[in-house]
Amino acid sequence: MTAFHEIAGGCHCGNITYKFFSPLPKSELPLRSCDCSFCTKQGACYTSHPKGRLLIQIKDQAQIKHYRFGTETAEAILCASCGCFPFITAELDGQTFAVLNANSIDDLQIDHAVIPPALHLVDFSVAERIRRWKNFWIGQVEIETFL
Template identity: 35%
Template structure:
């Protein structure tokens, strides 16, 4: 990602049925931000390409707590967050020392078409420790649940 703005803007989004809503706050300009398309089989099956800003924030609102599903795969360190009603993958999270980090599936944001073309990412080539190190550097470190 590149091209920070002088002020942060908020991008809204969520799942298809509206049970899970997101507000992603970032100073990054969507047109200059290339979502990262993970090449693992899970993300490829969902068509996921992630955006994040280590200086940003994310608020996730869930209408019914039982609606939000979590799935671990690969290194089993991260939780993929999906709507249990419509099946949309909205984000991936990782928790360390009481702090939650997240990357947002750009396809879930209302402004999804404003982003630059996705670029490939190959986390499968990284060890569990390398993945975690990458996440804590690149992902949103301020995640609020509502």
């Protein structure tokens, strides 16, 4: 049986928090970048594990903004209060998948100089992107809201 590591994170103001239960400790999570214009402007890098589980808590749903771009198949979840986006989600075949913005993980030391170069996702078809997300993103996602 695999031991899971509880990894906490969220937006800057605490409106969005999460616990990621990962088979890997946070120091061993794979980091990757994206070369799309949104991610580049945000300076984001991502992590996930397909066998992990993500529990998201949103204190004030009214402060949540959703941003879709490009193929509009995935959605960045942003906190309007502090401007951070802790993760991106995609609804695929009735299931929510997510990838974490690694910069939103509490106390994770990231050396951005060693993150592998981005895949040129613009060269991927929508079907190829979705297949990739199903293979690499977190497939067990629960979102709980309080207001």
